Amino acid sequence: MNIGQAAEASGVSAKMIRYYESIELVPRADRRESGYREYGVTDLHRLGFIRHARDLGFSLERIKVLLGLWSDPGRSNADVKAIARAHIRELEGRARQLNEMADALRSLADACDGDGRPDCPIIASLETGANVPACHAGDAPAAPEPPVPRRKLRARH
Amino acid sequence: MNIGQAAEASGVSAKMIRYYESIELVPRADRRESGYREYGVTDLHRLGFIRHARDLGFSLERIKVLLGLWSDPGRSNADVKAIARAHIRELEGRARQLNEMADALRSLADACDGDGRPDCPIIASLETGANVPACHAGDAPAAPEPPVPRRKLRARH
């Protein structure tokens, strides 16, 4: 089947199928004389796998590893599980960050009357940074700070 | 002060300050004879505002609007609140999506023994798509489907 049919059947756009081929996430598809790509059930199966992994938020980089494990009959499910757990942590971290932002903004919005006057705690907090979760603060508990930055950051003006 | 100091003081990298200027998110900075950008407290204030807005996940596009409202003495806090609420919805939506992925993957990982054998429910679900949340499924309750797609999608091969 052609790339269009493969796209529809797998749920991966033709554009992306070509892209996946170009970055060698999938092997180069068979070609007809005309140069048209030709797909079979095996290819569809692989594209479906990729799509499901994308639906779970895996990066293409990690999907490449998963595909390798998939096609490895001697794989260890511990390896798969480790990748999955690392990914879960990432997802949770990102979700937590988004929720923190949403929570902070919600409390600001709740404090805003929205009655048409210019007074606005949201704007005020953006000005001062009060109640705004510092992005990535807490990721690096203590700045490594290279021992003796001798003449760095000279005071000027 | 120079861009480096402004960057350190505002928490916005010099690179980004130049970028913000290039996309006209901030006005073109004053220049010294040498071409060096020169920043004052007003500029720092604005950069801080932008940084806090970024920390809340606002896009630069929306920050442009917020800056406009900020500098408008006759603004309506209702406008600000509306933008904030739209953004909260976006954040919540994205967080929900991430959490759905994490939940799905967690249940798959829980079902995986991780004992070193090849059997793996995670891999199996990626193959079949079972228990994998279809990305964006439910967003479009009913496909609009143009009335009569006469000769579209011909069956080939």
Added chain:
DNA sequence: CCTGCACCTTCCCATCATGGCAGAGTCAAC
């Protein structure tokens, strides 16, 4: 057989916010 159209090919550009690098110029401390 010809025409038209849906489909395919490759290649380039855009997104969004950010970082990195290179080559050249500037500033201030010593």
Added chain:
DNA sequence: GTTGACTCTGCCATGATGGGAAGGTGCAGG
């Protein structure tokens, strides 16, 4: 004057995806 930190501009890269142009292919209907 030398040195080294800093700044300038400009280009490239990221990740995953979409859009489009320019040109070739395949097939059905006339």
